[in-house]
Amino acid sequence: MSVKFICISDLHLGEPEGLLYHKDKYNIIDIAVQKIQDCAKANDGAAHTERLILNGDIVDWAMAKVAEATENAQYVFRKLFEMVSVDEVIIIPGNHDHHLWVEAVEHFIGKKFAQCTKTGLFEDKDKYLSRYVFPDTFSGKVWMAYPDYVYEDENNYFLFHHGHFVAPSILKWFMESRIRTAEQLEETLWNEIELIWWRLHFLDPVPEWVWEKFSIAIQKLWRKSTRGTTFLEDAMPLSDDKLLNGIVWYLRKIAQLEKKRIDKEIHFVFGHTHYGGRILKDERICRVGKYFINLWNTGGWLVPYDKWSPDAIILSYEPGSGTKFYKIVAKPASGIGEGDYDRKILSSRARFIGK
Numbered sequence: 001m002s003v004k005f006i007c008i009s010d011l012h013l014g015e016p017e018g019l020l021y022h023k024d025k026y027n028i029i030d031i032a033v034q035k036i037q038d039c040a041k042a043n044d045g046a047a048h049t050e051r052l053i054l055n056g057d058i059v060d061w062a063m064a065k066v067a068e069a070t071e072n073a074q075y076v077f078r079k080l081f082e083m084v085s086v087d088e089v090i091i092i093p094g095n096h097d098h099h100l101w102v103e104a105v106e107h108f109i110g111k112k113f114a115q116c117t118k119t120g121l122f123e124d125k126d127k128y129l130s131r132y133v134f135p136d137t138f139s140g141k142v143w144m145a146y147p148d149y150v151y152e153d154e155n156n157y158f159l160f161h162h163g164h165f166v167a168p169s170i171l172k173w174f175m176e177s178r179i180r181t182a183e184q185l186e187e188t189l190w191n192e193i194e195l196i197w198w199r200l201h202f203l204d205p206v207p208e209w210v211w212e213k214f215s216i217a218i219q220k221l222w223r224k225s226t227r228g229t230t231f232l233e234d235a236m237p238l239s240d241d242k243l244l245n246g247i248v249w250y251l252r253k254i255a256q257l258e259k260k261r262i263d264k265e266i267h268f269v270f271g272h273t274h275y276g277g278r279i280l281k282d283e284r285i286c287r288v289g290k291y292f293i294n295l296w297n298t299g300g301w302l303v304p305y306d307k308w309s310p311d312a313i314i315l316s317y318e319p320g321s322g323t324k325f326y327k328i329v330a331k332p333a334s335g336i337g338e339g340d341y342d343r344k345i346l347s348s349r350a351r352f353i354g355k
Contacts, residue, residue, distance in 0.1 A: 002042050002050055005151060006084075007315040009055035009162065009271030010300035012096060013076060014069025016352035018060075019301045019312060019328075019345070022075040026348035028341045029076055032312070032328065035340070037083045039316040039326055048085040049316070053149065055271050055298055056094025056162025059133055062197040063096065070132050078135040088141035091133070092149050094162035094272060099198040101146045102190075104129055118186040121145045147182050148255065153319060157264040159255060163272030163297075164193075166246035182254050243273065244286055247295065251288045258289040267294045267323065274300030275311060296325065306350035307333070309343070 012018045019028045040047040059069040080086075093101040102113045107128050109116045124130050124142040134142070149160040165185060179185050251257045251268060268286075275297055284295045299313035309330035316324045330346055331339030 001319050002046075002048055003040050003316055003318045004049070004153065005051040005053050005158075005317050006036060006039055006049045007053040007055055007160065007269055007298055008036070008313065009094070009298040010057045010274060010302070011054075011073075011076070012057055012060040012063070012300070012302050013072040014060045014064025015302060016355070017303050017349045019303065019310065019349065020072070020076050021349065022072050024348070026345045028312075028328065028345060029079060031341050032314075033076075033079050033083050035326060035328060036080060036314055039314050039324060040084045042318055046085070047083060048087075050087045051151070052084075052086045052089045053151075053160055053269075054089065054091045054133075055160050055269060056092050056164070057096040057271065057300075058091065058094075059100065060096045061099050062200075066132070073133045074135045077133065078137065081135070081138050086138075086140050088143060089134070089138075090149050090160075091129075091142065091144045092160055092162055093144070093146050095164040095193055095197050098190075098193045100129060100132065101144065102194065102198075104144045113190065117183065118190055119146055119183045121149070147186065152264065155264055155319070156267065156317070156323075157262050158267045158269060158317070159251075159257075160269045161250070161255075163270035165254065166243065166250045166270065167272060180253060181256075185254060247293075248286055248288055251286075251293060257291055257293075262291065265294065266291055267296060269296045269298060269315060271298040271300065273297060274302065274304070294323075296323070299327070303346050303349040303353070305353065306347040309339075309346060 011020055013020060015021065016023075020032060021027055022029060037047045040049045042048065059066075059073050061069060064072075091100070104122055104124070105116045105118065105120075106113055108122045122144050124144060127142070129144060130138070130142045145160075147161055147165060151158045151160070165182075179188065247268060247270075257266070286293050286295060296315055297313070298315055299311035301310060301312045303310055312328040314326040314328070316326075318324075328340045330341055330343040331337070333343055
């Protein structure tokens with residue numbers, strides 16, 4: 001059997017503090033490609049996956065220039081596609097690459113985004129969007145889905161979502177609202193997402209702490225919220241009550257799982273929080289009505305500071321072998337113990353934080 005999918009998220013390509021930034025030697029691109037290749041090796045030993053699922057914030061159009069993000073992305077995926085055979089790619093935009101979805105909708109429907117249905121699935125047949133992410137040499141199919149993508153086989157049901165719609169910053173506004181569908185949620189939020197994560201990028205370079213304080217002020221002004229939401233608040237561990245409540249709310253009200261008849265193992269795969277299992281629980285399951293949902297947080301690849309290894313995650317699924325969760329971490333500072341890469345890389349990348 002072949003590997004059915006490999007999922008990664010939160011690469012933030014174009015950001016110099018990312019582990020996959022390509023313009024100096026202090027990156028883990030080769031290491032990451034090797035690990036993905038290992039995850040893609042099925043029982044026959046061939047490095048092949050039917051689907052590469054990119055679960056949001058892949059190119060960082062909010063914090064990096066489009067040209068810079070494109071150059072970084074094409075560099076990384078050129079190396080990856082040389083090592084791993086991929087039949088098709090599914091891009092699920094997040095908040096940092098939301099404008100990629102806006103371009104997709106306007107291109108394929110031929111109208112301004114405000115006049116379009118704002119959720120769905122498109123095949124990028126003419127490679128209109130692929131040029132921002134992949135090298136010309138990639139010949140596989142490219143799909144774009146938003147805000148969710150579903151993969152299922154006879155035994156498993158996987159729901160992929162970037163995670164920005166389950167974060168505390170969203171929930172405090174909408175958990176008790178009349179919104180019942182992903183379309184209604186996107187219709188309500190898209191203008192704000194575009195303003196904060198796309199239209200303000202012309203201010204680059206702006207220290208990120210200034211940008212964050214400004215975005216909080218905008219949120220307070222528009223939504224009359226009583227308090228701001230910071231990165232630390234959105235980066236809660238998987239065991240945090242707010243995040244778990246948000247996941248249950250999204251799966252019940254927006255994904256409407258309770259209305260579906262799913263006689264399979266159910267999995268919810270999300271990123272955005274950049275936690276990726278930093279705090280692990282023995283039981284990573286939540287309940288939605290009659291269903292028990294397996295939770296998989298695909299983490300992030302941005303360096304938060306020079307002493308903290310980010311949780312870079314690779315998730316793969318192969319029938320018969322099940323779901324595998326590989327976390328790439330730095331070697332211990334003491335030099336004693338195992339790790340995937342030299343910790344000096346963290347210091348090199350951390351010097352770009354906020355610049």
